[in-house]
Amino acid sequence: MKKHNFSAGPSILPQEVLKKTAEAVINFNHLNLSLIEISHRSKEFIDVMENARSLVKELLNLPEGYSVLFLQGGASLEFLMTPYNLLKINGKAAYIDTGAWSTKAIKEAKLLGEINVVASSKDKTYNYIPKNYTIPTAIDYVHCTSNNTIYGTQIKEFPKTDALLVCDMSSDIFSRKLDFTQFDLVYAGAQKNMGPAGTTLVIVKDEILGKTGRNIPSMLDFQVHISKDSMFNTPPVFAVYTSMLTLEWLKNLGGIAAIEKRNEKKATLLYDEIDRNSHFKGFAAKEDRSLMNVTFNLTNEADKETFDKLWNDAGISGLKGHRSVGGYRASIYNAMPIESVQVLVSTMQQLEKQIG
Template sequence: MKKHNFSAGPCILPQEVLKKAANAVTNFNGIDLSLIEISHRSKEFVEVMEKARSLVKELLNLPEGYSVLFLQGGASLEFLMTPYNLLKVNGKAGYFDTGTWSSKAIKEAKTLGEVDVFASSKDKGYNYIPKNYNIPSDIDYVHCTSNNTIFGTQIKEFPKTDALLVCDMSSDIFSRELDFTQFDLVYAGAQKNMGPAGTTLVIVKDEILGKTGRSIPSMLDYQVHLSKDSMFNTPPVFAVYVSMLTLEWLKEQGGVKAIEKINQEKAALLYAEVDRNPLFIGFANKEDRSTMNVTFNLTNETHKDTFDKLWNEAGINGLKGHKSVGGYRASIYNAMPIESIKVLINVMQQFEKQVS
């Protein structure tokens, strides 16, 4: 039976990407060597890295003055690299707290300096995005998380600030069109819309670096990585290659504009069923709902075993909600086909008939 993969991450990737990646592990580009056993400085892999970076710039319409890096350590390392590279000695950073990952970013920033959490939705279990807030004027940068996988919320309008604007886009990058000139630094773990776990995309405005007055360890210094074209140390060759393949696939689909339309259709279908079906209730505020992670709960927990049995029998994988929230979470990233959404909706409707 075909599995319908709603996992939050590592998550679904296009089938054609997986096939090409599998072939590359045994024989990369017909050279009779595996992708994962050739030198990262070989002509073959340098071309992969250059193409991956070029596709990022093309698909996101990045202007001159922005550089692209493929690093390691996930968004969790970026939580620390951000203040190291942008928080001035004796400076202050402003943070927008909308969930678990922004909270972790705040914790790391506090190890280097003063942090002002100027807006938070913690008071209501992170089920909404704060709106009426005041951004301090005496800060070096503002940090926000665009999409919250655990709680199913997504920023629709980003903070307006004269300070530098930083965004963790791990779970919704390449899913919708955005004006990236509003950001000075963007980072994203690959394992949602871009590739497998193991590499992290960083987009940085060149002119903002080298102004903190602090000494930065080499491995945490964006300027060091830029000077070495993402190869200061051995890069995660497989993760970068699969990311390149996924970006090629996205371009073939018509790019970010085309995939955004599909993503909106998928989300609209599933949210409509959540709202229609009396056995379910959405977790996130409607105006802040994510198009990537649909979170919902049962209105009566005594029916949990019945629903779980139905979706498991339908070949659905990864629907269980995060342990901190409970309930259910359908992650519907770029590669999720609309057919899988329809299978889930059918299960929800079967559940309604069976329980009623």
């Protein structure tokens, strides 16, 4: 029986993408060679890279003046690459602390300059998105994390600032309509909503680069990667190819507008059950609930053994909450079918019938 995969990442991918990727690993493009053994300099793979970058621009409606890169090191490396490329010598940056990943980004940025944490939701275990904060003047950039996988919160309205705006979108990229011209730099690990672990999407406005006065190590310099079309070093061919297939799948579904409707429908179904069923309570503040990661707890921990057996018996996988929050986390990324969410909701209703 195929599992209902609610894993937070590496996470679910469309079945048709998995099928095509599996075929390509054996015989790519009828070359009688595997995808993972061809040269990354070959025309066949260069076409893959160009198509992947083109699909990003098309799906996100990016105007001229933005470069799209497929890099390595995950969002964790972007925590360091961001200040290297944007934080001037003796400069300052503002960060919004909404969870574990923004905390790590802050730690890395502090290695290179003065970092002002302008808002934080740490006081309530990051179960909300801070609002009504003031962004200082004379800063090089503002950094935020759009969606927080661990805590199940999501930014609905992004900071308004005259400084550069940077966003880590690792867990909700391609899930909802946004005006990407408001951002100067966006980065996202592929393994939540775009592909397998191993590549990181970077979208950067060209005109903001080369202004820090820093000597940047080559592997950390966006301009170097742009000049080499994401191939300064050997790219992660498997991850880029699978991401390209996922982007094609998304385009064929009707793009971002279509997937946003599906995501809203899935999230509404699950949140409605959490709010209706007295055996459960949501973790994140209602106005900040994520469309991608639904976090919730039992109202009575004594029911844990019963509920865990129910969802395991139903073929559900990856539902356990992060250790820092406990409870449960249903990650319902783009590829998650609504039928799997319905199975989870039915399981929650079964608990209600059993316990009364």
